[in-house]
Amino acid sequence: MRLEPIEAPSPARRIVPPALAMAATFLVAAALALIAGGNPFAVFGLILTGAFGSKFALLETLNSATPLIFTGLAIAVAFRAKLWNIGAEAQLYAGAVLTVILGTGALGLPSYLMLPLCGLAAMLAGALLLLGPALLKTRLGVDEVVTTLLFNFIFLLFVSYLLEGPLKDPMGMGWPKSARLTSEARLPRIVEGLRLHWGFALALVAALLVWVINTRTTLGYEMRAVGQNAEAAGFAGIPVTRVILKTALLSGGLAGLAGFSEVSGLKGALTLDLSPGFGYTGIVVAMLALLHPLGVVLAALFVAAIFVGADSMSRAVGVPSYIADIMLASALLFMVLAILLTKFRVRRD
Amino acid sequence: MxxxxxxxxxxxxxxxxxxxxxxxxxxxxxxxxxxxxxxxxxxxxxxxxxxxxxxxxxxxxxxxxxxxxxxxxxxxxxxxxxxxxxxxxxxxxxxxxxxxxxxxxxxxxxxxxxxxxxxxxxxxxxxxxxxxxxxxxxxxxxxxxxxxxxxxxxxxxxxxxxxxxxxxxxxxxxxxxxxxxxxxxxxxxxxxxxxxxxxxxxxxxxxxxxxxxxxxxxxxxxxxxxxxxxxxxxxxxxxxxxxGAEVAAPSIESAAPGAPLLSLREVSTPDHGAAPGLKSLNLTLAAGQITGLAGVSGNGQAALSDLLSGLITPASGEMMLAGQSIKNWSARSAIAQGIARIPEDRHKTGTIADFDLTENAILETYASRFSRRGWMDWARARAFTKDLIQTYDVRCPGPDIRIRLLSGGNMQKLILGRVLEEEPQIILANQPVRGLDIGAVNYVHEQLAKARDRGAAVLLISEDLDEIMQLSDVIHVISEGRLSPGFARGSMRPEELGGWMAGHGFDAEATDAA
CATH class of the missing domain: 3.40.50.300 (P-loop containing nucleotide triphosphate hydrolases)
Structure with a gap:
């Protein structure tokens, strides 16, 4: 079998394979639900109502989508410029660490200064964390996939050290946990009494801003050019190295914001389970969104809905919530294949 | 039959x-x-x-x-x-x-x-x-x-x-x-x-x-x-x-050289894998002249082209632009100094395949002409591209289609338009007609001759000896990074140039030994 590139794909060819990919995802999940002894229709119904069925469920889904929007944007920005940032997990924690350092009482600032300060510091921390691998890539040609991926482990161990040492909550009864943020450093809820916090709105604004940067600004044009064809970009006088470094700062900054939003909006303190792999799931989100910043919002909602819905479904019918992981994994695999099929046709030798 | x-x-x-x-x-x-x-x-x-x-x-x-x-x-x-x-x-x-x-x-x-x-x-x-x-x-x-x-x-x-x-x-x-x-x-x-x-x-x-x-x-x-x-x-x-029609190659008259616009003195560049760098090269590009560079591919053309394009800097020797020695050489400064560059590989180096015509047309000048305080002026960029399409006869449905859908000839016309719009003083054309049909070849040659006639210095790099001999006022041959003396139009037969291309003649002046 061989792949033959398609010069100008028809609209049908651009829509049908991704639609089939989603269909295949649900087929796989349906089969697994059957094996686990559930009625697939009931399972999907419960996932749906579990994710969107009540005000509580909906807000839970939006809250869960928030960090994924940030990390998804971080990945989408980087991948579009062919900077393979696998380190959003560490960048998220770097943002969270800075938020905790500044927000647990060290500074006596009012909320309207405290929150921007924590947010910017978190962005800076995430940005600087990715700047290192980006410099290694541009200066010495070190593969950033390896450096960013492995740095995740180093940084998580560093956070673990911080939570056992300097940042440990003296009132925490020995748990590896930071002190709680002061109320000035907490992102308020959008509507009083409902759990949804302003981090979600911030994530939507971030998505909009990234879209504007991509399409309207000089930097966006440069990032796209470098990503699509660095050789032609360099020949045309685009400062490729500088563009890659700026991309790294933007990407790392977005991931850092995820950490800020989670600590300040949701958890109120830093623990080692702040992120159940949002940095990695962000890759899935970005890929499902075809690296489009507004698509990232939709993809993050989809992923969050599956996780939240599957949790509630498994409580109801006893089909394990692992089905969410499988759905996500198969959605990604089928989608990658589908994207291939929008660009190539398969020929049999 | x-x-x-x-x-x-x-x-x-x-x-x-x-x-x-x-x-x-x-x-x-x-x-x-x-x-x-x-x-x-x-x-x-x-x-x-x-x-x-x-x-x-x-x-x-x-x-x-x-x-x-x-x-x-x-x-x-x-x-x-x-x-x-x-x-x-x-x-x-x-x-x-x-x-x-x-x-x-x-x-x-x-x-x-x-x-x-x-x-x-x-x-x-x-x-x-x-x-x-x-x-x-x-x-x-x-x-x-x-x-x-x-x-x-x-x-x-x-x-x-x-x-x-x-x-x-x-x-x-x-x-x-x-x-x-x-x-x-x-x-x-x-x-x-x-x-x-x-x-x-x-x-x-x-x-x-x-x-x-x-x-x-x-x-x-x-x-x-x-x-x-x-x-x-x-x-x-x-x-x-x-x-499908009678075609006549443009007849190109010889022209007298003007002032030297760019000169290389004893310039050397490092070898790049199997491709030789330049070896103490001396070359002057004069206004109002097409200088042809003949040679078998892989003999230093890439190094010379990269050097003039601003992609590499001389390891030794001096490069002079309009009498000034060059410092801080880069692609962007080459463009700023008025060097028009037509790259050898228009697919890989000249254009970005999935960018539309507008995005490709402004690739070299977006920063100075189509961006203000970090924001792109797409309306102006699009209007500029529409003009280019008109002026340079790029056959296409419009400025919004991806450039990969254009034929090689139309792609090259857009590149030509992009660089010639700036009225460059120096033009580096590296294999400008490779893979083009006869109509497009003649078009490119006419444009180069026109630029020469208004006083530009043109360096034409080609592996096609016919093309070199038809267009050039002066011909140099490059072999293993060394440059032959300049030969005036019509003073050499193809076989003689072929001898230089095969590397004969370079050592004659250097040494009698071996």
Whole structure:
């Protein structure tokens, strides 16, 4: 079998394979639900109502989508410029660490200064964390996939050290946990009494801003050019190295914001389970969104809905919530294949 | 019809049709190839030559029609079947493994390299016999990475002969050869034909087609529009058949040189892998002159072009622009200093395939002309692109389509427009017409001549000696990074330049020893 590139794909060819990919995802999940002894229709119904069925469920889904929007944007920005940032997990924690350092009482600032300060510091921390691998890539040609991926482990161990040492909550009864943020450093809820916090709105604004940067600004044009064809970009006088470094700062900054939003909006303190792999799931989100910043919002909602819905479904019918992981994994695999099929046709030798 | 005696038909194409979406690459193409015959396949770029050969070779499946080899129908879409039936193809871009030796490359895919049955001694002696018989001099034990381009081509041909090819397809075989090497290739082909081999020869170069072929098939827009016995046609007729209209090459008058605009003094650059850097090069580009740089590819043209493009800096020596020594040299400063650069590879270096025409048109000037405080002015960029499309006759549906959908000629016109709009003082044109059809070639040449006439200094780098001799006021030859003296228009015959291209003459002034 061989792949033959398609010069100008028809609209049908651009829509049908991704639609089939989603269909295949649900087929796989349906089969697994059957094996686990559930009625697939009931399972999907419960996932749906579990994710969107009540005000509580909906807000839970939006809250869960928030960090994924940030990390998804971080990945989408980087991948579009062919900077393979696998380190959003560490960048998220770097943002969270800075938020905790500044927000647990060290500074006596009012909320309207405290929150921007924590947010910017978190962005800076995430940005600087990715700047290192980006410099290694541009200066010495070190593969950033390896450096960013492995740095995740180093940084998580560093956070673990911080939570056992300097940042440990003296009132925490020995748990590896930071002190709680002061109320000035907490992102308020959008509507009083409902759990949804302003981090979600911030994530939507971030998505909009990234879209504007991509399409309207000089930097966006440069990032796209470098990503699509660095050789032609360099020949045309685009400062490729500088563009890659700026991309790294933007990407790392977005991931850092995820950490800020989670600590300040949701958890109120830093623990080692702040992120159940949002940095990695962000890759899935970005890929499902075809690296489009507004698509990232939709993809993050989809992923969050599956996780939240599957949790509630498994409580109801006893089909394990692992089905969410499988759905996500198969959605990604089928989608990658589908994207291939929008660009190539398969020929049999 | 063929005037020779009815030789055996070895290959028959019957009604071959191939479509890519709305584009018809081949339509109802039928022809026969006889034993011991050379057919030339002539056509503009995009006329469907390569598609047709890929179908014959099983890489594409035809939508309609069939291929018969030696009376047997060829199963469609099976490269192995074509190989086994005795079809050999020498691609324009060689398909050899640099890290293997000549003999290993030749048996690759035929015999199992890891197998115990392989007997290197026998293989090598068979290769030696073949290379003697067909005058294809090459050492079977040499590493391919060390070979010259001409030698590599010989290995490709040997590879086909080793597999007992009865039909040899050569895709633009002389593009990378000196005139002398091309002569040797033709001698080899004569020998091969005498033994009954049949050849399909794909070329743009009319004089080669006239010299080597028995029959000429002309493809235009995927259709076979004409078939001529070579001895009953001429270059003018073939050129007209190719483009469907009488074409006249622009006549370019000689011009007196103006002030020197750019000069290199004893400039050297490091070697880049197998590609040599510049070796103490002296070169002056004068206003109102086209300076031609002839040479076999891979002799330092890339280094010179990269240097003038701002991609590399001299390791030693001095580069002067309008009397000023250059510091902080980069692509952006080259553009700012008024150097128009037409890159060798318009797909890889000149354009970004998935960007639309507007995004490509402003690639070099977006920062200075189409961006304000970090924001792009897309409305102005689009209007600018529309103007370019008009002025430079880029045939396209509009400025919003992706550039990958344009033909090579139209792509090149957009690049030309992009750089010439700035009224550059210096123009670096590296292989500006490679792969273009005759109409586009003439257009590019006219634009270069026009720029020269308004006082620009043009450096034309080309592997096509005809092009160099037709356009240049001064000709230099480059060989292994060294530059010959400048020869005035008309002062050298092609064979003399060929001698310089092969590296003769450079040492004469340097040393009498060795």
């Amino acid at each position: 063929s005037t020779t005696t009815e030789a055996q038909v070895v290959l028959r194409l019957q009604g071959i049709t191939k479509r890519f979406g709305p584009v018809t690459a081949n339509e109802e193409v039928s022809f026969d190839l006889h034993r011991g015959e050379v057919i030339a396949l002539l056509g503009e770029n995009g006329a469907g030559k390569t598609t047709l050969m890929n179908i014959l070779f099983g890489q594409y499946t035809a939508d309609a029609g069939e291929v018969e080899l030696f009376g047997q129908p060829l199963p469609p879409g099976a490269p192995r079947a074509a190989l086994d039936a005795g079809v050999g193809m020498v691609h324009q871009h060689f398909t050899l493994a640099d890290n293997l030796t000549v003999w290993e490359n030749i048996v690759l895919g035929v015999d199992d390299l890891s197998g115990l049955s392989l007997k290197p001694r026998e293989v090598k002696s068979r290769i030696r016999a073949l290379s003697e018989r067909f005058h294809l001099k090459v050492d079977p034990s040499a590493k391919v990475g060390r070979l010259t381009v001409g030698e590599r081509q010989r290995v490709e041909i040997l590879k086909a002969l080793y597999r007992d090819a009865k039909i040899l397809i050569l895709d633009e075989p002389t593009a990378v050869l000196t005139p002398q090497e091309a002569e040797a290739l033709f001698a080899t082909l004569e020998e091969a034909i005498a033994t009954g081999l049949s050849v399909i020869f794909i070329s743009h170069k009319l004089h080669e087609v006239m010299a080597i072929s028995h029959r000429v098939l002309v493809l235009r827009h995927g259709q076979l529009v004409a078939e001529r016995a070579t001895d009953s046609t001429n270059r003018e007729e073939l050129a007209a058949l190719m483009v």
